[in-house]
Amino acid sequence: MKKKFFIKNLITFIIPIIIPVIVLGTLSITLLTIYNSKSISNNTINSLEKTKQSADIIFQESDGILLNFTHSIKIATATKNILNTDSYSLYDIQSLGLIKNLLYSTTTAKQYIHSIYVYMSQPDKSNPRVLTTTVDLVVLNQMVDTDWYDTYRTELVDKSLYSESRPMMSYAFETEPVQVLTIYRKLNTTYAPNENGVVVLNLNQDYVDHLLTNQSAYKEQKVLILNGSREVISKSDNVTDEDIQYFENNEINDDAQEEVKINGEDYLLYHAKSANKNWTYVTLSPKSLAYKWSYPLYVIVILVILISFFIALILTYLITKRNYNHLLNIVDMLEYAGSKKKLPPIKDANNEYEFITQNIIKTFLEQQYLKSELATRKYKLKAMELLALQSQMNPHFLFNTLETIKWKTIQLTGSSNQASKMLEHLSDILSYTLEYTDDMTTLDEEIKYTKDYLSIMRIRYPDKFFVTWDYDETYKDLPIIKLLLQPLIENSIYHGIKEKEGISEIKIKIKVRQDCIVVHLYDNGLGMTEEKLAHIRHMMRNKHPLQSKHVGLINTCKRIQLAYNDQATIYIYSELGEGTLISMKLPVQKKI
CATH class of the missing domain: 3.30.450 (Beta-Lactamase)
Known part of the structure; x- marks a missing residue:
């Protein structure tokens, strides 16, 4: 704070002192240069x-x-x-x-x-x-x-x-x-x-x-x-x-x-x-x-500017020191009020700073407790909503995954290789989902366990789809919400690719642009009609996962907005017979 006050006061003093010097110096140098040019021309002739x-x-x-x-x-x-x-x-x-x-x-x-x-x-x-x-x-x-x-x-x-x-x-x-x-x-x-x-x-x-x-x-x-x-x-x-x-x-x-x-x-x-x-x-x-002949005048102008700057520096220091001491008195009183200690006597009374201090303290005492209580309740409410949504998603995910493993086991009664692989990937995903209570993870971890899930689905649906990844390893340590990609991929497979004939593509593109993580998830599956797309967008805006078949998509939308305080956006685009695109823009947070 002291540095900011110093810079502000320094600018206040420098502008009226140095600007006239610069203007007059520049004008003098310009006139001298013009005169020298004419003199050189005449002497040359x-x-x-x-x-x-x-x-x-x-x-x-x-x-x-x-x-x-x-x-x-x-x-x-x-x-x-x-x-x-x-x-x-x-x-x-x-x-x-x-x-x-x-x-x-x-x-x-x-x-x-x-x-x-x-x-x-x-x-x-x-x-x-x-x-x-x-x-x-x-x-x-x-x-x-x-x-x-x-x-x-x-x-x-x-x-x-x-x-x-x-x-x-x-x-x-x-x-x-x-x-x-x-x-x-x-x-x-x-x-x-x-x-x-x-x-x-x-x-x-x-x-x-x-x-x-x-x-x-x-x-x-x-x-x-x-x-x-x-x-x-x-x-x-x-x-x-x-x-x-x-x-x-x-x-x-x-x-x-x-x-x-x-x-x-x-x-x-x-x-x-x-x-x-x-x-x-x-x-x-x-x-x-x-x-060249204007150079001595350049030197004089620069020296005058430096001297003026030095004088402004001294004046700024003295004035900033006086004002900063007044502000320290105000800050000390605020800290005492927050800790419920006895307020120190007001210094430099009978001036404008005393009036400001008394009003700030009065307002602070009235609002401090209410703000603290409101913040605590908001935090608890947010944590409960996140936990409820997480708990709602886990049974839905486990049900679909176990159903897949069941059908695959029936097909492979003579061998357990593919089933073993599915169980191994499922174990990793369950560990990733249930062992850590924190809702945030790294981009690298999210991609790793998403690939585990894709391995299971490729066994369940061979020759139905292939996945293309596009991301930069440089950003692998950036924090991101847990289980962000899996519900969206699951939604693409079951609602866009499963019923389509031939091989489909799922393309996942992750980029970092202007302090934001941009995620695009595209599949060239069945797509959907405009009416169905409008219905899903309505569900996403109103966050009603229990009233929709797209539980994973709606829950992901809700979790994103809760985790990033409405700073994140998620959009869905689809066209019947062409496929579906889900686009997300998440703010970059501090690394975990």
Whole structure:
């Protein structure tokens, strides 16, 4: 009781204290999360714009180199002559020096440029030559790095621009390749548009990746650059293989912002196109960032809730202790009144508790004796009714069983095997019925002695019926009223199966559902007419076993209702020519 009062008072104090804290805390966290989401979105857009600007500068560098070879007739002509002739004039040597200075100054001034290749079509040469910033003028088949040429032949057939990330080795003595970001610019001069070539700009991959990492607004943010084939050509340091695989397998929507799920985590994806539309800049911001920054506020709200709960706990304890002492005074007086002892003096008089105590005691003294007497009489009456019904059933059962044994003994005068079995089963049943005065037994015992009775009846009526059991051994120790099944089976045999031709079936199904034992007893015997069924149901409602041929069924109905205080139900269903079903629902009681 003290625990119940404590919990009730605790709830009374907690609701007005903690509910406002939870509401205000939740509102604050929600507003902060919305603000953080907007801030992340704005910072991500700014970071994306900076990345775009930085990368576009690199594109402009390749455009500048390309313009020197496409719009300058002098440089383009000199380059073509140098690559196509084997002997050089003084003018060619001077032009070569000028072109080399142009390329070397570019690579020296821009630390992110690893090397530059210039190639023009040379239809008269089986081994064309390439102008490079690594080994000057070199024959193609003598270059260590020739992968770029294969890419040029395959990817720039119908394109003017292509980019890729690839490993590269410039010299034969190098042991480890260098990762570079290569930009291919198709070379068509203004004076000879049908003559093809390519300017290859190799960028230091680490420099570009580091540039993207520094452009990230947050350390959790990921930045990538995709080429026109959706291949990742540059990425920040925190980009994983799963991220790269996602972009290789999925297209980006036209919307500048979308939500995506990568490797089980939700991201906000922002993207923008480069100035020449060949590159796509992408940023991935985890949605969890908005909640991460709200975490300190979560902690504060939880601490406030805990402190409020602690204060409510102390107040509840003090108030509960005071009220409980008042209630103990009332309980003590009730106990004294029940034991007919002298009542103790009332404590804390002249208040509402004194008035309640006096009225409770007065009512208690007036009703206690009457209730006790009424309960005793009800108990004796119930016991007498149960005993009378039990005594009424036993002679009826013994008569039918002995009659069966008598007829079977006449048939087996030459042998006593079957008769001995019947007597053995009968002895067990009589012991089960008469030796124990308690009207309750276990489900396992009831089934066992029911099977003994069925063994006797199968000897009496061979090839007349068979029995199907359906029950769970788990519930074998549940208490149940004694002799529950036998009278009902006896009723099925004598009134439904005995006079029917052929073999019949008796099916007994016992289940436990929602704290109730559900018993279904079905036979496919003769069944009964609607008038007879209505008569039996009337007998069951009015409990008149002496006025019916179905003594076992009516007595069982009466015993069930007496044993379970009307908490149990029993119904009978039957159809002529189809059979009869008896359904019972009994409350599960404490185990014996």
